Amino acid sequence: MIVDLNEEQKAFQASVRDYMKNVMMTDDFKAELDTPDLSHGGGPVYWEKMRQLGQDGWIRLSWPKELGGAGADPVQQYILVDEAKRVGFPWPSLSANSIGPVLARHAQDAIRDKVVNEILNGEAYLAIGYSEPEAGSDLASLKTRAERDGDDWVINGQKIWTSCANFAQYIWLAARTDPDPKSRHRGITIFLVPTDSEGFSCTLIETLGVLTTATYYDQVRIPDRYRVGEVNGGWPLITGQLNIERLALVNYGHVAKLYDQTLSLLQSDPNFSPLLEESWVQDSLAYAHSRLEVLKTLCLKAAWKMEQGESGMVEASATKVYGSEVYIELGRRMSEILGAAANVAQGSSMVLNGIAEKWYRKGTVHTFGGGANELQRTIVANAGLGLPR
Amino acid sequence: MNFSLSETQQQAQELATQILSDATSPAQLAQFDKTGYFDRSLWQSLADAGLLGIAIGEEHGGMGLDFETLCVFLEAAGQHAAPVPLLSVLVDGALLLQAFSPVISASILPSIVSGEKLLTSDLQSNVSVFTAQESNESEVLLNGKSGIVALGNDADFCLLKAELNQQTIIVLADLTQSQCSRELQVLTTGEHAATLTLDNLPARLIASGTEAEAFLSLATRYSQTAGAAYAVGIAESMIKQASTYTADRKQFGKAIGSFQAVQQQLANTYIDKQCLRAASEKAIYELSLDDTSDSSREAALIANIWLGDALHNISHTTQHVHGGMGVDRDYGLFRYCTAARDLELRYSSSARAISELGSLIRARQP
Numbered sequence A: 001m002i003v004d005l006n007e008e009q010k011a012f013q014a015s016v017r018d019y020m021k022n023v024m025m026t027d028d029f030k031a032e033l034d035t036p037d038l039s040h041g042g043g044p045v046y047w048e049k050m051r052q053l054g055q056d057g058w059i060r061l062s063w064p065k066e067l068g069g070a071g072a073d074p075v076q077q078y079i080l081v082d083e084a085k086r087v088g089f090p091w092p093s094l095s096a097n098s099i100g101p102v103l104a105r106h107a108q109d110a111i112r113d114k115v116v117n118e119i120l121n122g123e124a125y126l127a128i129g130y131s132e133p134e135a136g137s138d139l140a141s142l143k144t145r146a147e148r149d150g151d152d153w154v155i156n157g158q159k160i161w162t163s164c165a166n167f168a169q170y171i172w173l174a175a176r177t178d179p180d181p182k183s184r185h186r187g188i189t190i191f192l193v194p195t196d197s198e199g200f201s202c203t204l205i206e207t208l209g210v211l212t213t214a215t216y217y218d219q220v221r222i223p224d225r226y227r228v229g230e231v232n233g234g235w236p237l238i239t240g241q242l243n244i245e246r247l248a249l250v251n252y253g254h255v256a257k258l259y260d261q262t263l264s265l266l267q268s269d270p271n272f273s274p275l276l277e278e279s280w281v282q283d284s285l286a287y288a289h290s291r292l293e294v295l296k297t298l299c300l301k302a303a304w305k306m307e308q309g310e311s312g313m314v315e316a317s318a319t320k321v322y323g324s325e326v327y328i329e330l331g332r333r334m335s336e337i338l339g340a341a342a343n344v345a346q347g348s349s350m351v352l353n354g355i356a357e358k359w360y361r362k363g364t365v366h367t368f369g370g371g372a373n374e375l376q377r378t379i380v381a382n383a384g385l386g387l388p389r
Numbered sequence B: 001m002n003f004s005l006s007e008t009q010q011q012a013q014e015l016a017t018q019i020l021s022d023a024t025s026p027a028q029l030a031q032f033d034k035t036g037y038f039d040r041s042l043w044q045s046l047a048d049a050g051l052l053g054i055a056i057g058e059e060h061g062g063m064g065l066d067f068e069t070l071c072v073f074l075e076a077a078g079q080h081a082a083p084v085p086l087l088s089v090l091v092d093g094a095l096l097l098q099a100f101s102p103v104i105s106a107s108i109l110p111s112i113v114s115g116e117k118l119l120t121s122d123l124q125s126n127v128s129v130f131t132a133q134e135s136n137e138s139e140v141l142l143n144g145k146s147g148i149v150a151l152g153n154d155a156d157f158c159l160l161k162a163e164l165n166q167q168t169i170i171v172l173a174d175l176t177q178s179q180c181s182r183e184l185q186v187l188t189t190g191e192h193a194a195t196l197t198l199d200n201l202p203a204r205l206i207a208s209g210t211e212a213e214a215f216l217s218l219a220t221r222y223s224q225t226a227g228a229a230y231a232v233g234i235a236e237s238m239i240k241q242a243s244t245y246t247a248d249r250k251q252f253g254k255a256i257g258s259f260q261a262v263q264q265q266l267a268n269t270y271i272d273k274q275c276l277r278a279a280s281e282k283a284i285y286e287l288s289l290d291d292t293s294d295s296s297r298e299a300a301l302i303a304n305i306w307l308g309d310a311l312h313n314i315s316h317t318t319q320h321v322h323g324g325m326g327v328d329r330d331y332g333l334f335r336y337c338t339a340a341r342d343l344e345l346r347y348s349s350s351a352r353a354i355s356e357l358g359s360l361i362r363a364r365q366p
C-alpha cells in the first residue's frame, strides 16, 4: 500500500502550486476577488486569468484526449482543483471539469466545437440551471417547460440559485419536455441557453455567504441545436455529473485552508503566538489536524478509485458528509482561537483577510448543497450497507 | 423551587415583546443591515417605555427591577434579533457602573435611561492595553490602544481597565473627547464596533487594586449570564422558524419536516436549547443569590459554555434544514445566525470557558 502521491504526481503538484500562486493569484486578482460582487469571478481580471488558464492548457488538462483534452487522470485532476482552491482561486470546477466533458460528449455537432473551444480557452462559463423554487432536493419535480415549435424550443419558467448566471455565457438548463407528472425524471431534457437570448433575465440574490441569482425564462426561443442529448434523456446527464461535484465541494485544500492560515498566524504573529501555550488551543489544533489528515487521504482514495474505473459513489457520498461537517466544526474551532477578530467583516482588526468571518457565512451551503447530507447518508445506508429502502 | 416568571416579569416581557414585534419585521430590519444594525427610533421607544432603565435604580430614573427581570427582557430582544445594543449598554455598561460607583452613576445613568447617551465597556478584552497617569484624586489620564470595542463607534461613554502604578484600575471615559480617536470596525452582524486610540484622555476613576479585580470578576459573570439569556431568545426563534418552515415546505410530495432525519435534527436543537435555558436559569439564580460566590462564577462559566455549544449547533442545523432559503438575505434567519456567531465569541468562547472551568475544578478543595 502507498498512501501518498508518487514522485511524478508530487512534481505535478509542485508545478500547479507554483503556477496558481505566482501566475494566477496576482495582487490585482486578489483585490478584485475581495470586492463582494466579484468574489466568484466575472470581473475583468477574472476573464483575463481564465483566458490565460485556457492558453496555458490547464483547463484542457483534465479532459479526455478524444474530446480535445490532455487526458489527465482523476488524481491529477484532483490535485489541480485542490491546489487552485487552496490559494482561493475560483476554479471553474462545474463549468470546466464536471459539465464541460458531458457537454462535449452529448452536444450536437452544430454547436459542440464552438462551445467546447470557448470553455477550453477560458472564454465561456456555464452556469447550472437545475434548482427551482419548488424543486430543490427533489430535482425531478422541476417544472420549467420546454416546448417544441418547428425547429425551435420555447422555454418558460423560473430557476433559482443559478450561481454565476450574472456573468455566464450559457445556462446548462434542465427543463421539462414531457409534462405528464408520472414521467418525473424521464421527462427532463438538457439545453444550453445562451444568456443573450431574448426573454432570458437574471436577478441577483444576496445570501448570507455569497451572491447567486434567480433566472427567468419568458418565451425564450432557441434552435434545436442547443438541445444536449436525447429528448427526455436529461436525467442521466445530471446525476452522472453530481458525483464529481460532490467531491469538489469538500476537497482537502478547500477545507484545510482555514487551519493552515490560523496555524501560520499563531506561529508568526507575536500578538497571537502566546495562544499556542494554551491547552484548549492545542486541543483545537489537534482536532483540526487529525480530521484534516483523514480528509486528505479519503479524497486521494476517492480519486484513485475513479482512476481505477470504479464509480466511487458510496465513497463520494461518505466523504461529502464528512468533509462538509468538518468544514463547519473547523470554522468554529479556529474562530474560537482567533477570538472576536474572527467576527470583523470590515476594518483594520480583521484577521487573515476575513477568512474566518466568511467561513461561517459560507459554511452551511456545504451540508445541503450538492445533495443534502441526509440524502448522502441514505446512499451510504442503502447502496453501501444494503439496508432496505 | 419555582421556575415561573413573576407577575412583574410577565408584564415586562409583554411590554418588551409588543414594542419589539412592531419594529422588527424583516423589511424593517433590512433598513439597518448596512448602516450599523442600530435602530435609533426603536431605542427611543424602549427608553420611553422605561425598559432601558429596567434594572437601574429609581434614583437614576430607572424601574429598579432585578437582574432576573433584565434577563427576561434580553431574551425577548434575542427572539426578535432586535437591532439595539442592549448587552453593551444595559449589561456590560450600566449594570456594572451602578454596582460600583453611586457617584458616577448619578451623573451618567439618567442620560442612559432616557436614551440620550450610550454607554459601553471594554472590560472583557484581553487585547486592549491602556496605561494611566494620576491627574487628581478622582481622575486619570489614559494612553493606549484598544482591541475591538462593541458599540465603540457610537458610544458616548466606556468602561475601561488600565494599569496605574502596576495596579489594575477601572475607569469611565468619555469617548466624545478629542483625545480619543476611533476607527470603525464592522462586525459580522453589521454592527459598528471600533478600536480606540487614547492620547492623554481624562477618565474618572471607579475602582483600583483588589476592588478593581472584584469589579472585573463580577463583570465577567454578569455579561456571560446575560449573554446566555439573550442566546436563549435567539435559539427559540431559530428553532421556531425552522419548525414552521419545514412543516410547510414540500419536497418529494411531503413536508420535509415529516422526514425522520429532519425531525431528529430539529429535536436535537430543542434539546440543546433546553440545556442552554437551564444553564442560563441556574446562573441567573446563583448571581441573584450571591454574585461573589464560587457557585455563581461556575454557573456563569457553564452558561457561557452552553451559549457557545448550543448556538453553534442550532444555527447550523436550522440553516441546514431550510436548504437555500435559510441563507437568503430576503428571509430573516440569517440575522439570528450572525447574532449567534457574534455572541459565541463575544465574552469567552466555549473552548476557553471549558478550560477555565477545568482549572476551577482542579483548584477545588476536596
Ligand SMILES: Cc1cc2nc3c(=O)[nH]c(=O)nc-3n(C[C@H](O)[C@H](O)[C@H](O)COP(=O)(O)OP(=O)(O)OC[C@H]3O[C@@H](n4cnc5c(N)ncnc54)[C@H](O)[C@@H]3O)c2cc1C
Residues within 6 Å of the ligand: A127, A128, A129, A130, A131, A133, A135, A136, A137, A138, A160, A161, A162, A163, A164, A207, A210, A212, A365, A367, A368, A369, A370, A371, A372, A373, A374, A375, B249, B251, B252, B256, B259, B261, B262, B320, B321, B322, B323, B324, B325, B327
Ligand atoms: C449559495 C447557493 C448556490 C447554489 N448554486 C446552485 C447552482 O448553481 N445551480 C443549481 O441548480 N442549484 C444551486 N443551488 C441550489 C442547491 O443545490 C439547493 O439549495 C439544494 O439542492 C437543496 O435544495 P433546497 O434549497 O430547495 O432545499 P430543500 O430541498 O427544500 O431541502 C431542505 C432540507 O430538507 C431536508 N431534506 C430534503 N429532502 C430530504 C429527504 N428526502 N430526506 C431527509 N431530509 C430531506 C434537508 O435537511 C435539506 O437540507 C445553490 C444554493 C445555494 C444556497
